[in-house]
Amino acid sequence: MLSSVPPAAVWLLSIMALSGAWSHHGHAGDRQDGDSVETAPERTGNELVDRCNLCHGDKGQSDTSDIPSIGGFTGFAIMELFNTYRLGLRKARSLALPGGTETNMEEVVNSLSEEDEWTVSAYFSKQRWRPPEQPFDANLAALGAQIHEERRDNCHHDGGRDPEFDLPITAGQWREYLVAEFENFDNGRRKMPEKMKRKYDTLTAADKRAIIELYVSAGKYRE
Ligand code: HEC
Numbered sequence: 001m002l003s004s005v006p007p008a009a010v011w012l013l014s015i016m017a018l019s020g021a022w023s024h025h026g027h028a029g030d031r032q033d034g035d036s037v038e039t040a041p042e043r044t045g046n047e048l049v050d051r052c053n054l055c056h057g058d059k060g061q062s063d064t065s066d067i068p069s070i071g072g073f074t075g076f077a078i079m080e081l082f083n084t085y086r087l088g089l090r091k092a093r094s095l096a097l098p099g100g101t102e103t104n105m106e107e108v109v110n111s112l113s114e115e116d117e118w119t120v121s122a123y124f125s126k127q128r129w130r131p132p133e134q135p136f137d138a139n140l141a142a143l144g145a146q147i148h149e150e151r152r153d154n155c156h157h158d159g160g161r162d163p164e165f166d167l168p169i170t171a172g173q174w175r176e177y178l179v180a181e182f183e184n185f186d187n188g189r190r191k192m193p194e195k196m197k198r199k200y201d202t203l204t205a206a207d208k209r210a211i212i213e214l215y216v217s218a219g220k221y222r223e
Contacts (some may be wrong), residue, residue, distance in 0.1 A: 048116055049123045051108075054097060059127040065176040067095075072129025074165050075121035081168060082117055085109045089191040091184070129163065131172025131218040141221035144214030147207050151199045160215050172218035182208050 041053040052070075057063045060071025070078065084090045085106045092104035112120070145159055156162070160170030170178070184190035185200060192200055203211070214221070 044123070046119070046123060048112075048120050052120055052124075055095060059130075060124045061127070061130050061132075062174060062177075063132070065174040066180065068168070068173055068177045069129070069131075070124050070168075071127030072163060073124060073168055074163050075118070075125040076165050077163070077167055078121040078124055079117060080166050082109045082112070084191075091189045129169055129172065132174065134175055134216050136213055136217040136221065138217065138221040140210050140213040141217040142214075144207075144210035144212070145221070147203070148211050148214055151202060153195060153199050155196070159219055161219050170215045173215060175212065175216045178212050178215055182212060 041050070042058045044050055044053070052060065055062075055064075055067050056070050057067070060069060060073075062069040073081075085092055086109050090105075092106040094102040094104040096102050148156070148159060155164070155167060156170055157164060158171075161172070163169050181190060185192055
C-alpha cells in the first residue's frame with residue numbers, strides 16, 4: 001500500500017463529509033463556468049460508488065473540467081483503466097477531498113477488492129454518457145476527424161463516441177482533461193499500448209490539437 005493514510009480512513013472521512021456541506025473550492029481545479037457548487041453529490045445508496053462520485057460527479061458525469069466523466073464507459077473499459085493505474089502505466093494526480101485528505105486514483109484502485117471493482121464498473125456502465133456543453137472550433141474538429149480516421153487503426157470508432165468494450169469514451173470528454181492527458185502521453189507520464197503509440201507518434205502538435213477539437217465537439221461539428 002503506497003498511501004500513508006489507510007484508504008478506509010480516507011473513505012470514512014469522505015463519506016462523513018458527504019453529510020455536511022460540500023464545496024468544490026480547492027478540490028479539483030477551475031470550474032469552466034466560474035460557478036461554485038455547494039451541493040453534495042447525490043447519494044446512490046452504494047457507498048463505493050458515492051466515493052467515486054465525490055470526484056467524478058453524480059452518475060460519473062463530471063462537472064469539473066480536469067476530472068474525466070466515466071458514466072457510460074463499458075464495465076470492461078473501467079476494469080482496464082484500473083489496471084493502467086495498478087500496473088503503474090499512469091501517474092495519478094492527488095486531489096483534496098472534503099476534510100482536506102488527499103487521495104488519487106492509484107490509492108483508490110489499490111483500496112478496491114476485485115468484487116468492488118466489478119460493483120463500481122457495473123454501476124458506471126449503466127449510466128448515460130452525457131457530454132457537457134463546451135465551445136469548439138467546427139473547422140478544426142472536421143480536420144481532426146479526417147486525421148483521426150486515417151490514424152486511429154480500428155480503435156476509437158465514430159470519432160471516439162463509441163463506448164468500446166475496452167476503451168474510454170473520448171468524444172465529449174472535458175477539454176482540460178484531454179489536453180492534460182495528451183501532454184501526459186507526450187512526456188511519457190502516461191504509457192500507451194504499443195498499437196496506439198505507433199499511430200500517436202506520427203501525429204504533429206497541430207494534428208493533436210485538431211483531434212482534441214474533434215473529441216471536444218462530441219460529433220457536433222457536423223451539425
Ligand atoms: C480523489 C478523486 C478521485 C476519486 C475518489 C476517484 N477518482 Fe477516478 N480519477 C480521478 C482523476 C483526477 C482521474 C484522471 C487523472 C488521473 O489519473 O489522476 C481519474 C481517472 C479515472 C478513470 C480513467 C478515465 C479515463 O478516461 O482514462 C477511471 C475509469 C476512474 N477514474 C474511475 C474511478 C472510480 C470507479 C472511482 C471509485 C471507485 C474513482 N475513479 C474514484 C479522480 C478520482
